[in-house]
Amino acid sequence: MATTRSASALDPQFVRAQFPAFSEPTLQGQAFFENAGGSYACGAVIRRLTEYYRRLKVQPYYAFAASAEAGEWMDAARARVGEYLGVPAGEVQFGPSTSQNTYVLAQAFRTVLKPGDEIIVTNQDHEANSGVWRRLAEHGTLVKEWRVDPLSGCLDVRQLDDLLTPRTRLLAFPHASNIVGHVNPVADIVARAHAAGALTVVDGVSWAPHGLPDVRELGADVYLLSLYKTFGPHQGLMVVSPRLLEQLGNEGHYFNAREPFKRLVPAGADHAQVAAARGIAEYFDALDAHHYPGADPLRRPHRVREALRAAELPLLAPLLEFLRSRGDIRVLGPTRAAERAATVAFVPQSLEPEELGRRLARRGFMIGHGGFYAVRLLEAMRVDPARGVARISFVHYTTAAEVQGLLEALEASLQG
Ligand SMILES: Cc1ncc(COP(=O)(O)O)c(C=O)c1O
Incomplete structure (x- = not known):
């Protein structure tokens, strides 16, 4: 053995x-x-969650002390987790789960897609990044499938090039499948999609626990992960590029259309869990300080x-x-x-x-x-x-x- x-x-x-x-x-x-x-x-998340429930369990963002602090915790969570994902706080969106986030995203994409437009999905994905996009066929979108090799379960990038056309508006694919585990070359795939004029939604749920990626470097227009698999609370997180957010439909209340964090989260934020997500960054900070004392914080x-x-x-x-x-x-x-x-x-x-x-x-x-x-x-x-x-x-x-x-x-x- x-x-x-x-x-x-x-x-x-x-x-x-x-x-x-x-x-x-x-x-x-x-x-x-x-x-x-x-x-x-991790302990930092559990401590934040319990402290929030004990001390700050009020509607956030009002003037009174507990409310203001609750809002600060939520803002800090966006900023701090964003640091580890290489993006600013304004691009970090929390929602109840990745399945819920893709569900809402797919609705929001209806404003981007015109009848006859094409999208590409894979058969390697978890259903959360597949079925919701396939259902857009009901609205006149042509759905193409990028298929795995039946033996290896891997996706071949060369086949993607045959599927991309000037009408392709969106490619949804996983960073790594939750079964096959193969690490797809995300930056390369995104670059190919962008060169063809298509947007990309990358399911990073399976990969993120093994190292939160620099989403800016990957170039994805949407990058999804589930924090309960990355040492955190039961929340989905999506990094959405500001350019895309502007184009997507508002799925929240009509009077909140100008509020970037409300457009794609009709469920409303789970304040305590969003605030507690900051603990993930604090855990990583502690990990880094223990192993690399005095090293450059930017790295x-x-x-x-x-x-x-x-x-x-x-x-x-x-x-x-x-x-x-x-x-x-x-x-x-x-x-x-x-x-x-x-x-x-x-x-x-x-x-x-x-x-x-x-x-x-x-x-x-x-x-x-x-x-x-x-x-x-x-x-x-x-x-x-x-x-x-x-x-x-x-x-x-x-x-x-x-x-x-x-x-x-x-x-x-x-x-x-
Ligand atoms: C690869 C992958 N994508 C998406 C999901 C769905 O995530 P959530 O449970 O946050 O909806 C999962 C859940 O197991 C997953 O493994």
């Missing part, structure tokens, strides 16, 4: 001390490998994203090596660590994914199973969506010892 290397750019003790879940008695003895469904929340987002990835890669490689070495497993997506996120789905041939999950749970390992709302992708790869896949997903706070234990538990569980 492959053994894990412990080389990590991060101090695991410090990292885990920032997550109350690791000292929670009811979670002891269980290693968490279902992070792609929702990560543990902090870059350092943090590199450090998260560097902590994961040495653990991802042996996991993939183990899965690849077995004849009774089909790994979905690349088996080279550098090409994928630490979200690894596979089909065990000798037992049901659900049963594998049960066996691992008995041994103290938490994993997920099912279709993960990527039904189109599973069908394209000839995987029965009803049976689904087993999925192991981890992030920078996972240790080499946990991965080593998981490999041993997997070996035993696959045998019976």
Whole structure:
């Protein structure tokens, strides 16, 4: 069996001390490998959330002290999380979830699209960045599908060039699929779409927990993530370029049409959760200060994203090596660590994914199973969506010892 290397750019003790879940008695003895469904929340977020509820739970942005401070916390959350995404506060929009955000965005895009316009969607996406766009066909939009290779599950950029035409107005695609994990070359794809005159909506939900990207560098017109998977509260976040926001329809109350943060969030903001999102940035600040004291603060987002990835890669490689070495497993997506996120789905041939999950749970390992709302992708790869896949997903706070234990538990569980 492959053994894990412990080389990590991060101090695991410090990292885990920032997550109350690791000292929670009811979670002891269980290693968490279902992070792609929702990560543990960092202490800074939990502290902000509880303090907000205790001290600031009033309507924000009035003159009285608690209200003014509540508003300041919300503004700070936009600014601070925006720093880590390489964009100003004005481009950071919070909404209830990514599924809700894409739903509203798709409605808002109806003002941009004329009958006969074309959009491109993929069959690699989670349904949240697929179905809502496909439904625009009901309004006369021509919907084209950029399809994965059925064996690898990967998208080939050269095929995109054949789909783009002068009528393409929008391309929706994932940064990384929540099943296949392949890291798509986002900046290149966006550049190709822009060269053809198309806008881009990038689902970064699966990628963001492995290092919040610099959205400005990627160039996406909309970049989506879900904060409950990036150590934060249950909120979706969308970076929307100001140029696009102006073109999109107002989906909020008509009298709020000039309010940038109200146009795309008809549900209204969840004040406490928006305010608590600032804790994610504070956690990253602490991580950076601990590992790189005195380093240039302007480079902090870059350092943090590199450090998260560097902590994961040495653990991802042996996991993939183990899965690849077995004849009774089909790994979905690349088996080279550098090409994928630490979200690894596979089909065990000798037992049901659900049963594998049960066996691992008995041994103290938490994993997920099912279709993960990527039904189109599973069908394209000839995987029965009803049976689904087993999925192991981890992030920078996972240790080499946990991965080593998981490999041993997997070996035993696959045998019976
Ligand atoms: C890749 C991907 N996109 C979108 C979503 C939907 O996110 P939300 O739960 O915030 O609606 C998920 C959720 O699992 C996901 O994994």
